[in-house]
Amino acid sequence: xxxxDYELSGNCFKIRLFLNILGIEYESQTVDFxxxxxxxxxxxxxxxxxxxxxVIEDEGKVLRDxxxxxxxxxxxxxxxxxxxxxxxxxxxxxxxxxxxFADGITGTASAARLHDGLFYxxxxxxxxxxxxxxxxxxxxxxxxxERVGRDWLVPGDHPTIADxxxxxxxxxxxxxxxxxxxxxxxxxxxxxxxxxxGFVGMSGIFTTxxxx
Amino acid sequence: MTELKCTDPVILxxxxxxxxxxxxxxxxxxxxxxxxxNISYGMDTDGNAxxxxxxxxxxxxxxxxxxxxxxxxPIHIAHGYVWTSLGEPPETLFSFEEYYEADRINVxxxxxxxxxxxxxxxxxxLDMSHFPYVHTxxxxxxxxxxxxxxxxxxxxxxxxxxxxxxxxxxxxxALASEGGAMVDYTYRVPHVNCALxxxxxxNDASRSDVIYMFxxxxxxxxxxxxxGMCVIDEDNTYxxxxxxxxxxxGQDKPILENQYPKRLPLDPRSETPIRADKTAIAFxxxxxxxxxxxxxxxxxx
Numbered sequence: 001x002x003x004x005d006y007e008l009s010g011n012c013f014k015i016r017l018f019l020n021i022l023g024i025e026y027e028s029q030t031v032d033f034x035x036x037x038x039x040x041x042x043x044x045x046x047x048x049x050x051x052x053x054x055v056i057e058d059e060g061k062v063l064r065d066x067x068x069x070x071x072x073x074x075x076x077x078x079x080x081x082x083x084x085x086x087x088x089x090x091x092x093x094x095x096x097x098x099x100x101f102a103d104g105i106t107g108t109a110s111a112a113r114l115h116d117g118l119f120y121x122x123x124x125x126x127x128x129x130x131x132x133x134x135x136x137x138x139x140x141x142x143x144x145x146e147r148v149g150r151d152w153l154v155p156g157d158h159p160t161i162a163d164x165x166x167x168x169x170x171x172x173x174x175x176x177x178x179x180x181x182x183x184x185x186x187x188x189x190x191x192x193x194x195x196x197x198g199f200v201g202m203s204g205i206f207t208t209x210x211x212x
Numbered sequence: 213m214t215e216l217k218c219t220d221p222v223i224l225x226x227x228x229x230x231x232x233x234x235x236x237x238x239x240x241x242x243x244x245x246x247x248x249x250n251i252s253y254g255m256d257t258d259g260n261a262x263x264x265x266x267x268x269x270x271x272x273x274x275x276x277x278x279x280x281x282x283x284x285x286p287i288h289i290a291h292g293y294v295w296t297s298l299g300e301p302p303e304t305l306f307s308f309e310e311y312y313e314a315d316r317i318n319v320x321x322x323x324x325x326x327x328x329x330x331x332x333x334x335x336x337x338l339d340m341s342h343f344p345y346v347h348t349x350x351x352x353x354x355x356x357x358x359x360x361x362x363x364x365x366x367x368x369x370x371x372x373x374x375x376x377x378x379x380x381x382x383x384x385x386a387l388a389s390e391g392g393a394m395v396d397y398t399y400r401v402p403h404v405n406c407a408l409x410x411x412x413x414x415n416d417a418s419r420s421d422v423i424y425m426f427x428x429x430x431x432x433x434x435x436x437x438x439x440g441m442c443v444i445d446e447d448n449t450y451x452x453x454x455x456x457x458x459x460x461x462g463q464d465k466p467i468l469e470n471q472y473p474k475r476l477p478l479d480p481r482s483e484t485p486i487r488a489d490k491t492a493i494a495f496x497x498x499x500x501x502x503x504x505x506x507x508x509x510x511x512x513x
Contacts, residue, residue, distance in 0.1 A: 007455070008462050032451050034458075035235055035322050116434070117325045117465070119244075174469050177327055203462025 001026040004047065004055040006033040010110060010168035011066040012054040013202045018070055018164050021198035022077050026056075034118055067099040070161040082158040094154045098162035102169075104134055110169045112176030124177070131178045135186060138166070142185035151192050159196060167193045171205045216298060218247040220506040224299030226404060229426040229438050230263060232293050232320035243272040245430040247298055247506070251285070255294070261287050263296040292318055293426060293438065306372065306402035310410075310422045310442050319450055320440040321457035323428075328468040329507040330405040330427040330435050331476030331499065336468055337407045337425050338399050338491045340380050346463050349383055353392075356381035359488035366498055372402035373498050375491040386421060387448045387456040388414045396420075401495055404504060405429060415444045423457070432507045433474035437461070478504075479511035 003019070005012045005028040019026050031053060032038040040051045048055050048064040055064045058076075063069050074084035085091045108130035114120040115127065141153070153162045171190055173180060180187055193199070194208040201207045218224060228246055230253050236242060241254045243266060250266035254276040262278065263285040264270075270280055288295040291308045311318060326333060336342070340359050343352025362378040378397035385395045398410040398420070405427040410420035421443040428436040439461055441453055477483055478500045485493050500511055 007459050030451070030455055032455075036451070115325075116327060119323075119325060119436075175327070175465060203459050204466050206466070 001059075002057040003028050004031050004044075004053060004057075005029060006031050006039075006053055007203055009033060009053050010113075010172050010202075011052075011106065013168045013205070014066045014164055015054050015056065015069055015073075016202070017168075017200060018073055018083075018161065020200045021164075021196060022073065022083075023198065024073070024077055067102060067161075067165050070165055071099070074161050083161050083164075085154075085156070085160065091154050091156060091160075095160050095162045098153045098160075099165050101134065101138075102162070102165035105131065105166060105169045108134060109173045109176055109178055112178055113169070113172055114176075116176050128176065128178050131173060131176070135170070135173075135178070135180070135183050138170070139183040139185045142189045146185060146188070151189075159193070163189075163193055168202075168205070175204060216247070217249065218298070218506055220504065221299060222502050222504045223247065223404070223429065223506040225297065225301060226299075227288050227295040227297050227301045227305050228405070229293045229295050229428050229436075231323070232438060232440065233289070234292070234320050235323065236261075236294065239276055241270055241272055241274050241276045244428070244436065246296070247429060248431050249298065251296070253294060253296070261289055261294045263287055263294070291424075291426075292320060292440070306370075306406065308408065308422075308424070308442075310420075315444065316442050317445055317450065317453070318440065318442050319453045319457075320438065321454045321461070323436050323438045324461060324465070325430070326435050326437050326465060326468050327433065327474070328435065328471055329433050329475045330429045331495075331508050332471045332474065333425065333427055333435055333437055333468055334401060334405065334407050335476065335492045335495065336464055337409070338375065338401070338495065339489070340378060340397070341486075341488045342467065343380060343382070346467055347460055350460065351382050351385065352380065353383050361487075362490065364490045364494045366494055370402065372400055373491065373494050374401075375399040375494075385411060386414050386443065386445075387453055388443075388445050390414070399491055401491075401498070404499060404502065405435075413444045415446070419444060421445075429507055473509065475507055475509050477509040479509070482509070 003015055003026050038044055039053055045051055054066055056069050063072055071084060108127050111122055112124050112127040112131060115122055115124040152159045154160045170186060191208055230244055236255050238255050238257045241252050243252045251263055252266050252270060253263040255261045256276060256278055262281045264281050264283050267282060285296045286301055288305055290305045291311045344354050344357045360379050362375055364375045367374050376398050379394055382395045383392040396412045400408045408422055408424040410422055413419050413421045423441050426438040430436055439457060441457055478496050
């Protein structure tokens with residue numbers, strides 16, 4: 001499997017993280033996202049006309065979009081079925097709901113990070129406000145989940161790809177000037193994600209100690 | 213510019229980096245921020261550089277011709293970068309002789325925005341003790357955490373802070389490294405917002421690779437960090453060297469952005485240094501003596 005990859009991309013990190021959790025070997029091909037804008041080059045646009053990372057190539061199949069790739073990897077390589085509960089319509093629906101939510105986090109928290117860090121021209125105040133609105137919803141959801149003994153976004157004892165999809169741009173939000181002091185349930189959930197067996201970090205996201 | 217938001221002459225009268233020449237598209241107008249002012253800049257196709265306070269008549273990405281520039285700012289082209297000033301800059305910029313050695317590869321590794329003051333960013337660049345914890349497996353690893361005794365001086369003739377005889381164990385000191393080694397470091401701070409480090413080159417024991425960080429203060433607590441390498445390396449590509457350095461810088465970013473306060477405190481009683489922080493102590497004293505007020509918390513008089 002080949003991953004078209006960029007270290008500082010949170011969306012690429014979702015795939016690296018999940019592949020590592022599943023213990024799947026892969027080849028990482030660096031795309032010079034910044035400052036080279038290689039993802040907008042004619043060669044890369046042939047691979048993904050949207051000009052976005054990540055993209056994977058697996059046994060001849062080319063797939064784009066972090067959430068789509070997570071879905072594909074879970075169904076194809078996770079024999080336990082725990083990461084993407086296809087046989088449970090209720091939970092599967094909730095996974096899909098949070099995958100869409102992850103796109104919303106990309107459109108706000110990740111956008112603010114691109115503005116502050118890589119000088120993208122956009123309305124950063126609107127992006128930060130949008131991220132805070134989503135973080136408040138996420139924090140409340142997680143807080144009530146904790147009240148009934150649940151650790152993850154979707155009910156059940158095991159995390160799902162919804163957790164993998166929502167985690168990176170939450171964890172990187174401070175690079176966009178979005179601070180998480182006001183979201184205690186989000187902070188506790190981030191620590192739990194970091195303790196999933198097989199967790200790896202990236203530049204900007206540190207690993208953590210084991211739970212006491 | 214009539215009314216400037218920044219009123220500190222120490223910082224106004226410096227040369228400030230705007231961009232590496234590599235990242236300027238000749239003939240196009242680029243924009244950035246310097247000391248809270250919107251600044252435009254560009255180079256014409258003959259290699260002449262211009263900078264000026266943002267002008268509605270000259271929108272970003274429109275075509276640049278020298279005739280169109282009104283109120284030009286001072287320009288200095290040096291070390292692969294275009295520099296400007298909002299005050300009265302010195303006649304020269306600090307020296308960086310290695311940049312001009314013919315057998316080196318000069319790689320601007322990218323410019324990154326960081327939500328922190330320039331002083332905090334310089335200090336992190338000067339610090340060795342964080343290597344094993346922040347750059348684990350690359351610039352350091354446990355249990356090799358000791359910062360050995362080193363020497364610091366402020367060179368009066370060159371007006372720069374200099375740390376020498378620094379040594380640190382590094383698992384992968386550079387892209388060209390083949391294994392862990394004790395690496396010799398020298399640090400220079402020849403400008404309030406610029407620092408360079410010289411480290412043993414894995415390809416030539418008698419010479420040093422140079423890594424630099426030139427900071428462009430956009431505001432008191434938001435900087436553009438221009439980083440780059442000037443290395444002896446015939447094997448690795450420009451892109452892979454740049455990527456290596458971006459990984460390192462990306463690891464430093466959350467550390468920098470979680471500094472509190474974001475401005476650098478210059479009062480010696482405000483933070484408690486340890487012996488490994490000798491360079492930082494000298495740097496803060498040097499800034500205090502210059503009377504710098506922008507991006508710092510000056511010591512009480």
